[in-house]
Amino acid sequence: MSDASAPKIDADRVWRRHMEYAELGATPRGGVNRTTLTPDDIEVHRRLTEVALERGFEVSLDDYGNTFYRLVGTEPNLPPVASGSHSDTxxxxxxxxxxxGVLAAFEGLEAMADAGVQPRRSVEAVIWNNEEGARFTPSSMGSAVYVGNAELAPLLAGVDRAGETMGDSIAALRAAMPDVGHREFGAPYHSFVEAHIEQGPILEAEGIPIGVVTGIQGARKFAVEVIGEEAHAGTMPRSGRRDALVDAVAIVNxxxxIFHDEADEVRFTIGRFEAFPGARSVVPGLVKLLVDLRHPDNDLVAELGDKLLPAAQAAAKRCEVRVDESNRSETVVFGEQVPAAIIRSAEARGYAWRHIFSGAGHDARHMDSHCPSGxxxxxxxxxxxxxxxxxxxxEDIAAGTQVISDTMFDLANGE
Ligand SMILES: [Zn+2]
Structure with missing residues (x-):
């Protein structure tokens, strides 16, 4: 084991960098609006590239706008160890x-460079493009296209609300970083580890700084249309109406x-409810719903998802219902290799840790189909x-960054 020589991260530097990058897309209420490959998001890739090139790291960009920063190992032909996440919000x-997750991985590279230690395998920090799916849908496509779970061409043609294509945005990213190399999709990795805030209350409540993630919850996502008939609000009697909103409310209820479970483990959300034409004096002829359904058990998600159409049809009195499944992902359970390295790293530094399951999706889901991940x-x-x-x-950001750095170092020196 090479844990003894795993370098110490610079906790001030990594925190400073979080605050500095939070200025890119800063909102008046203290948050960040930095959707995919807007000028602020491009600036994250560019600024980190500038630091990387100064430090002598190799930088490359693939055809979907994923950016890779590499500290070369002593055996540069071995598949590298990667860590990273997304810069969009x-x-x-x-x-x-x-x-x-991006800054923790990058700090890992810098800590190794500062200490003058070179791991056996190369180590990489990665920015996976478009994880949030807010400006261009769907989400998590950077890691998906890299590992071959999604096709490039339709994604490049995807447009935002202003009509700009993903392809044009990637061209702008490339223009901002003219001095970086080109990266092929699917280049093999030894392993992948991603750092992320929990986005849930468990670790804080228990006072535990490190969650070792066991897996990522699967999801089924649907678009539902309730189709009635538009009519004049002043003249059409109730008996003659096919009011899509009335049926849609019955369907929602x-x-x-139906999806209420005693254990409170089913995550069922109707995240959008839109009535058309949306005019005060017109009986709504159409309601569109967006449905998100999740549970750790793949069989249960399958079963509940299949109930959606018949249940909605049964609840609708006068309208037609259509259900279109827009996205489906299975629950992923990580293998032993990467979680074991995370636990070794946490214990070597004396950090308390616990196993935890991820209710939210992350790039590590796609990476797990490519190499051992955690x-x-x-x-x-x-x-x-x-x-x-x-x-x-x-202090939690520092602990997580140290564990990521040590885990990368451990995996890069291991078998
Ligand atoms: Zn995220």
Whole structure:
């Protein structure tokens, strides 16, 4: 084991950098609005590239805008160990979701460079492009396309609300970093570890700085349409109406009852409810719902998801219901290798740790189909995330960064 010589991270530097990068897209309420490849997001990639090139790290960019920073190991032909996350945020996001995983990995490289230690395998910090899926849908496509779980061409053609394509945005990113190399998709990795704030309340409540993530919850996502008929609000009697809003409300109530479980483990959310045409004097002819359904048990998610259409149809009195499944992902359970390295690293530094399961999706989900993967969670205040009030303590950020750095070093020197 080479743990003894694992270098110490610079806790002040990594915290300073969090505060500095939180200025890129800073909102008046203390949060961050830095959606994918906006000028502020491009600036994250560019600024980190500048530091990396000064330090002699290799920098490369792939065709989907994922950026890779590499400290070359003593055996540079071996597949590298990677760590990273995303730099984009939700429009009303916080200062830690995503960027923590990027900055922790980068600090790992800097700590090794400062200490003058060179691991056997190369180590890489990665920014996975477009994890949040807020400006361009769907989410987590940077890691997905890298490992071959998604196709590049349709993603490049994807447009934001202003009509700009992902392809154009990636061209702007490349133009901002003219001195970096080109990276092929799918280049093999030895292993991958991602740091992230927990986005839930468990670690903070228990006073434990390190969560060793056991797996990532699967999800089924649906678009539901309730189709009635528009009519004049002043003339059409109730008996003659096919009011899509009335049926949609009945559907929402019925689904919430059907998906209610005593154990409170099913995560069922209707995140959008839109009535059309949305005019005061027109009986709504159409309601669109967006549904998100999650549970750790793949079989149960499958079963509940299949109930959605018949349950909605049963609740609708006069309208037609259509259900379209937009996205489906299975629950991932990480293998032993990376979590074991995280535990060794936490224990060597004397940090308390516990196993924890991720209810939210992360890039590590796709990476796990490519190489042994794992995740480190740190506490966040009140479990609040996807919110401008998102917060984390400097000492927890430091502990998580140290564990990421040590885990990368451990894996890079191991078999
Ligand atoms: Zn995130």
């Amino acid at each position: 939700q429009p009303t996001g916080g200062r830690f979701d995503g960027i923590f 019925s689904l919430h009852e 995740m480190v969670f740190v506490p966040c205040e009140g479990g609040i995330s996807h919110n401008e009030a998102e917060n984390a303590r400097p």
